[in-house]
Amino acid sequence: MADLGLLIIRLVIGLTFIGHGAQKLFGWFGGPGASNFGEWLESIGIRPGGKIWAICAGLFELVGGLLFAAGVFTPIGAGLIVIIMIDAIFSVHIKNGYWVEKNGFEYCFVLIAVTIGVAMIGPGKYVLFYQP
Known part of the structure; x- marks a missing residue:
């Protein structure tokens, strides 16, 4: 059951980040695209090169989500997700406090904890390429 639980966590978080990355990079799912x-x-205030940083953020989310969901190089995928969430906390949310209903950093903090936890435990046995 633990392996199934890890799969569920990895898929929900990984697919969510794949979607967020696609929003930022390609404008899919109602997202802004890299230019916007x-x-x-x-x-x-993130200058110069907002579009370059947008592409970097989108790639971190997309690649991090793919690796995390697939259970392949899970610590690297988790690391990319953690980096982008730390950036979101300090760029946008920290000034609003902790609680998400005031646009605080609560949700980002929870995602950091879960992704680090899974990276430390391991992806479980349901992965794209099983590694004993």
Whole structure:
């Protein structure tokens, strides 16, 4: 059951980050795309090169989500997710406090804890490429 639980956690978090990365990079799922997201980043003071940072953020989310969901190089996928969540905390959410209903960093913090926890435990046996 533990392996099934890890699979569920990895798929929910990994697929969510794949979606967020696709929103930022390609404008899929109602997302802004790299140009618009880059403009928003510049509007909150992340300059110069907002579009470059938008592409980096999208790639971290997309690749991190793919690795995490697949259970392949799970610590690397988790690390990419943790990096982007730390960036989100300090760029956007920390000024609003902890609680998510005030746009605080609660949700980002929980995602960091879960991804680090899974990386420390291991992905379980239900992975794209099983490694004994």
